[in-house]
Amino acid sequence: MLPFIVRRLLVSIPLVLLSSFLVFVMVANAGDPLEDLRLNPRTTEAQIAQAERNLNLDKPVLERYRLWITDVLVEGDLGVDNKQQSVGAQLRRSLFVTLRLVLAAIFIAIVAGLAVGVVSALRQYSLFDYGSTFAAFLFFSLPVFWLGVLLKEFVALPLNDALEDLGFARFFGTVQENTPGFEGGFWDRLNDTAGHLVLPAFTLVVISFAQYSRYTRASMLDTMSADYVRTAQAKGLSRSRVVTRHALRNALIPVTTVIALDFGAVFGGAIITEQVFQWKGMGTLLIDNIRQLDVNMVQGWLLVTAVTVVVFNLVADVLYAYLDPRIRLD
Amino acid sequence: MRRRDTGSRGRGIKVLALLMGLALIAAACGSDDDDDGGGAAVDEPTETTVEGEAGGDIVFAVEQEPTGLNWLEANDNAAWTAYIMQLVWAMPIFYEPDGTAGINEDFVDIELTGEDPQVVTYTMNPDAVWSDGTAITVDDWVYTWESQNCTQTTGTDPETGEPLYAYNAASCFGYEDIESIEEGDSSSEIVVSYSSPYADWISLFQPLFPAHKFLEAGNGDPVAGFNTGFKVETIADNLDLVVSGGPYIVTEYSPGEQMILERNEQWWGEPPLADRIILPFITDAAQQPSAMANGEIDVMFPQAQIDLVDQTAAIAGVESVVGFGTFWEHVDMNVENVHLGKLEVRQAIAKALDRDDIVERLPAQFDDSAEVLNNRIFFPADERYEANGADEYGEQDLEAARALLEGAGYVDDGGTYTHPTDGPLNLRITWRDPNPRREQTAQLVQSQLVEAGIGIDLAPQPDFLWLDSGNFDLGLFGWTGGKVPSSNDSIYRSDGGQNHAGLAIPEVDALFDEANIELDEETRSGLMNEIDVLLWEQLPTIPLFQVPEFLANVDTISNVVYNGYEGPAWNTFAWAVAN
Numbered sequence: 001m002l003p004f005i006v007r008r009l010l011v012s013i014p015l016v017l018l019s020s021f022l023v024f025v026m027v028a029n030a031g032d033p034l035e036d037l038r039l040n041p042r043t044t045e046a047q048i049a050q051a052e053r054n055l056n057l058d059k060p061v062l063e064r065y066r067l068w069i070t071d072v073l074v075e076g077d078l079g080v081d082n083k084q085q086s087v088g089a090q091l092r093r094s095l096f097v098t099l100r101l102v103l104a105a106i107f108i109a110i111v112a113g114l115a116v117g118v119v120s121a122l123r124q125y126s127l128f129d130y131g132s133t134f135a136a137f138l139f140f141s142l143p144v145f146w147l148g149v150l151l152k153e154f155v156a157l158p159l160n161d162a163l164e165d166l167g168f169a170r171f172f173g174t175v176q177e178n179t180p181g182f183e184g185g186f187w188d189r190l191n192d193t194a195g196h197l198v199l200p201a202f203t204l205v206v207i208s209f210a211q212y213s214r215y216t217r218a219s220m221l222d223t224m225s226a227d228y229v230r231t232a233q234a235k236g237l238s239r240s241r242v243v244t245r246h247a248l249r250n251a252l253i254p255v256t257t258v259i260a261l262d263f264g265a266v267f268g269g270a271i272i273t274e275q276v277f278q279w280k281g282m283g284t285l286l287i288d289n290i291r292q293l294d295v296n297m298v299q300g301w302l303l304v305t306a307v308t309v310v311v312f313n314l315v316a317d318v319l320y321a322y323l324d325p326r327i328r329l330d
Numbered sequence: 331m332r333r334r335d336t337g338s339r340g341r342g343i344k345v346l347a348l349l350m351g352l353a354l355i356a357a358a359c360g361s362d363d364d365d366d367g368g369g370a371a372v373d374e375p376t377e378t379t380v381e382g383e384a385g386g387d388i389v390f391a392v393e394q395e396p397t398g399l400n401w402l403e404a405n406d407n408a409a410w411t412a413y414i415m416q417l418v419w420a421m422p423i424f425y426e427p428d429g430t431a432g433i434n435e436d437f438v439d440i441e442l443t444g445e446d447p448q449v450v451t452y453t454m455n456p457d458a459v460w461s462d463g464t465a466i467t468v469d470d471w472v473y474t475w476e477s478q479n480c481t482q483t484t485g486t487d488p489e490t491g492e493p494l495y496a497y498n499a500a501s502c503f504g505y506e507d508i509e510s511i512e513e514g515d516s517s518s519e520i521v522v523s524y525s526s527p528y529a530d531w532i533s534l535f536q537p538l539f540p541a542h543k544f545l546e547a548g549n550g551d552p553v554a555g556f557n558t559g560f561k562v563e564t565i566a567d568n569l570d571l572v573v574s575g576g577p578y579i580v581t582e583y584s585p586g587e588q589m590i591l592e593r594n595e596q597w598w599g600e601p602p603l604a605d606r607i608i609l610p611f612i613t614d615a616a617q618q619p620s621a622m623a624n625g626e627i628d629v630m631f632p633q634a635q636i637d638l639v640d641q642t643a644a645i646a647g648v649e650s651v652v653g654f655g656t657f658w659e660h661v662d663m664n665v666e667n668v669h670l671g672k673l674e675v676r677q678a679i680a681k682a683l684d685r686d687d688i689v690e691r692l693p694a695q696f697d698d699s700a701e702v703l704n705n706r707i708f709f710p711a712d713e714r715y716e717a718n719g720a721d722e723y724g725e726q727d728l729e730a731a732r733a734l735l736e737g738a739g740y741v742d743d744g745g746t747y748t749h750p751t752d753g754p755l756n757l758r759i760t761w762r763d764p765n766p767r768r769e770q771t772a773q774l775v776q777s778q779l780v781e782a783g784i785g786i787d788l789a790p791q792p793d794f795l796w797l798d799s800g801n802f803d804l805g806l807f808g809w810t811g812g813k814v815p816s817s818n819d820s821i822y823r824s825d826g827g828q829n830h831a832g833l834a835i836p837e838v839d840a841l842f843d844e845a846n847i848e849l850d851e852e853t854r855s856g857l858m859n860e861i862d863v864l865l866w867e868q869l870p871t872i873p874l875f876q877v878p879e880f881l882a883n884v885d886t887i888s889n890v891v892y893n894g895y896e897g898p899a900w901n902t903f904a905w906a907v908a909n
Contacts, residue, residue, distance in 0.1 A: 030792065032793035032795050035793055045492060045827060046487040049492075050487065050494060051404070051405070058489075083397035083398070085397060094586070097586070149620075156624060157623055173624070174621055175612055176587065180626065181590055181606060181610075275614055277617075
């Protein structure tokens, strides 16, 4: 397995480098990051020229890329953004925010998706099965930005009003991770954090949930029809024992790899969800810096996300081989 | 989660229905609304129905997170940073909703004590101290001046040949005319002497910097303190650097999340009413109305968009106002173009434009008090405003436009005019894309000019590089104006750095020379209006309209007043929470 891992990593490096080059060229040619400065009637030409030099805008794109990649590879320095702020510091901050959201969302999606998938498989063609299938396809089709806005308008606001009418505090937050200016003890803060986490996590959950439930259902059906499962049933083992001790573990193998792949993809920034709920994570960081044509910041985001996707893809493959001894990684 | 004190949405809808019914009855009986025109001012508070009291928190959504707290540094020169920090650092003046400069009498008296040479004397309140107990002294005034007077250099720019200044100040206007700053008869008296007159002297020292903290922020280097000392990452863990000379002090700064201002206990003036001003960074304006409806924010100042304004208007317990600020749209005419180099063509374009129609379709959609802008230097709310363009170009006159073109030798060639030597009168109109408002403006301009036989091609660009390079015929963009009239110098002076139209008018240059050193405000206003009259005669640019701004607050917060010149936070110290 080790040679396989090393080979995969080595192949990934040029892939990441190529991605970084393409994105750099696209963002660098997308517009002028100094337009605000140029439009200020009190800015001197020398200031504009100096700002251009600070951002290497006076150099050709290829030369700019070379300078950037040299700093990254040789010094591990992601540089500064257009406003001379550290790219690394902003990435660290945003990463932590996104991790919190994504981990919560994926955890809920896994638990709910697996449970629903298993039950759907065991009760195939039942009302529950039809219902969960319908829900899965519905959730697949929902545009995330639309869902987020609907949740705010038709879930958070009415429920909060109802809570207030009943004499309770409003619970669901619609922006940011905590109530602005929140002051309170540990449990109050936990409650406040939960209230702000529910809606964005749910928005992220629905699509992942739909995906996991369908995969689990299909995999479970496949496993339940296997010879060894029929043998176990014929031997007189209880249904629950057959499902939990024999079928479920093997059914989860492909689902586990799907989850690993999904984590890498979602981690890149639940861009729309973060925008709608104003979580200043990786997604918001990307959108804001594309708008500002901040090449260094976008490149930093890309590196983090690309490495995450590569790592989790690799984890998915390794996990698959680890869980299924029939698979050999060469 | 904070409780929202206004009623439930259900009760709100019933009240709204009742009010609508009453409004219908009232409309049937009442007279027309008094329309006193638009301008960068609404000097009445939003209609709060309750009186606030001291205490409580006010949550004010911030649409643009600061990149550094020193907004006078060129890289961090953002409007929202100024809105926030004007409550913290000492501010000798503030601009009223009518554009006049108001003196912060809690802090200072200001007097023009000499005209030739120009001398301004600031007499500080003897109790004035920074929040760390350090007295506000002449050192602070000197540092504020030296960091923005563009004298200290590090060499010469290899491309432009211009000097490279050590302090990366956003502007040096005015400060470069100061000769010295010294203590007067006491440590509270600051005497500022000018080497050459500067007419906008009142606008300087806005804010006053705490010199000792800038020095500390730069580890002993005042230049580093100015250029990088107040960046977000430095400040977040070093709030001690951000001392206050105003009603509020920064007590928390979480990058990416929020900033919190609390009442400055060292503030010697009238104490602010609210205990805390909480400033969450909600950078997507579209998310602010739902946050307000959910009781998470109390005041917002998002970019005005029709949908957002309508959505906010439907929220129960929220008041809002649309004002017209100091950012204004206009068309520049590049006189390097063979056609636009002729005055008759520029006049024909001005005659052919129906600016009333443009205003009605665009800014008037927000509020019907929007009006056509007929002055390049002052705004309608300002008493110095004179509608210099109204008489000649106030209404569309296609016949006059055609007569001008024909008088210049153009011939109607099947719908579009053609010049015998200069060819067909086809022009490009360029703007920075994407920008829906400008796109719509350009389309309106096109449809109007086509009626006068002027061919217009829409030619949007993804950036503003076309301005500097002169790669445009008609250029559609905006300027920020209002507070410092002398800043128009670089836009309209013959060799001005921002004179993108490229038209040289020696009489305008002479008038600017005179106006920029004229210390009598009435005389100066007259000179500025003379400049505008000349610009209307020569037409390098055509003003269109002021861009609308939108301010909203829950009705349990009182004294929120729109001020197009100073921004939404100008009187935050007077905002109060109703219990």
